[in-house]
Amino acid sequence: MNIIDILILIPILYGLIRGLIKGLVHELTSLVAIVLGVVGARMWAPTLKVQLLEMIDMDPTVAQVISYCLVFFAIALSLNLLGRLVSKLLSAVSLGGVNKLLGAVFGAVKLALIVSVVINLVEFVDVQVNFIKDETKHSSVCYEPIKRLAAVAWEQVKND
Numbered sequence: 001m002n003i004i005d006i007l008i009l010i011p012i013l014y015g016l017i018r019g020l021i022k023g024l025v026h027e028l029t030s031l032v033a034i035v036l037g038v039v040g041a042r043m044w045a046p047t048l049k050v051q052l053l054e055m056i057d058m059d060p061t062v063a064q065v066i067s068y069c070l071v072f073f074a075i076a077l078s079l080n081l082l083g084r085l086v087s088k089l090l091s092a093v094s095l096g097g098v099n100k101l102l103g104a105v106f107g108a109v110k111l112a113l114i115v116s117v118v119i120n121l122v123e124f125v126d127v128q129v130n131f132i133k134d135e136t137k138h139s140s141v142c143y144e145p146i147k148r149l150a151a152v153a154w155e156q157v158k159n160d
Contacts, residue, residue: 004132004140008119011111019107023099025090027106029083036079037072045071116150123147 019027048067053060090099126132137143 005142008142015107015111016104019103024102025087033076033079037076040075041068041072119147
């Protein structure tokens with residue numbers, strides 16, 4: 001085990017602990033909130049921008065930024081509130097422990113995927129810069145398995 005392993009394991013451990021604390025429902029709703037917030041902002045912000053410009057005299061660029069932010073945050077806040085409600089309902093029917101355990105797994109996998117993408121980006125740049133020594137990569141326990149994770153996940157998504 002070397003410094004690369006520690007740098008890989010810290011965010012994965014963080015994801016595991018955060019998922020354990022927050023639970024699966026919160027982890028999923030926060031991820032979905034970001035995705036739907038961006039999609040919703042792209043769909044409805046132009047309409048809100050027109051409304052803002054009719055109500056308030058402002059620069060169109062500022063109105064566009066404000067409308068995107070308002071739509072994004074409205075969607076994200078709504079979904080996060082829904083997630084909290086579902087989490088409380090699960091706790092009320094004694095499924096809070098399952099929610100937390102699955103949240104830990106989901107949180108660790110999510111951060112492992114993010115670390116995998118970062119490793120692959122570093123590998124892409126590392127060909128030119130030689131940022132990480134080959135010896136360090138080969139002596140790492142986690143480097144290759146985590147590096148392959150993004151490719152495996154991509155293949156699964158692509159094939160479905």
